Amino acid sequence: MAEVQCARCGTRGPGLEQPPMPGRYGEAILANTCAECWKAWQTEQTLVINHYRLRPHIPYDRQQLYRHMSEFLKLDVV
Numbered sequence: 900m901a902e903v904q905c906a907r908c909g910t911r912g913p914g915l916e917q918p919p920m921p922g923r924y925g926e927a928i929l930a931n932t933c934a935e936c937w938k939a940w941q942t943e944q945t946l947v948i949n950h951y952r953l954r955p956h957i958p959y960d961r962q963q964l965y966r967h968m969s970e971f972l973k974l975d976v977v
């Protein structure tokens with residue numbers, strides 16, 4: 900597992916083994932998010948989906964979810 904400088908918590912630690920999703924978000928997370936913060940997003944994600952009533956299988960809703968994710972993980976991706 901490669902080490903990453905995490906954009907969210909600011910520490911160096913183990914990252915993910917592979918991008919959690921295809922495209923620019925997946926690449927950004929692989930490069931800038933530690934495994935712990937990714938786990939934190941997994942929990943947060945459920946709250947966000949419920950709060951905004953998102954349907955992640957619909958592209959528009961998925962984009963909204965990714966925006967929240969990018970903000971949460973302090974990724975420089977829109």
Ligand SMILES: [Zn+2]
Nearest residue numbers: 905908933936
């Ligand atoms: Zn982190």
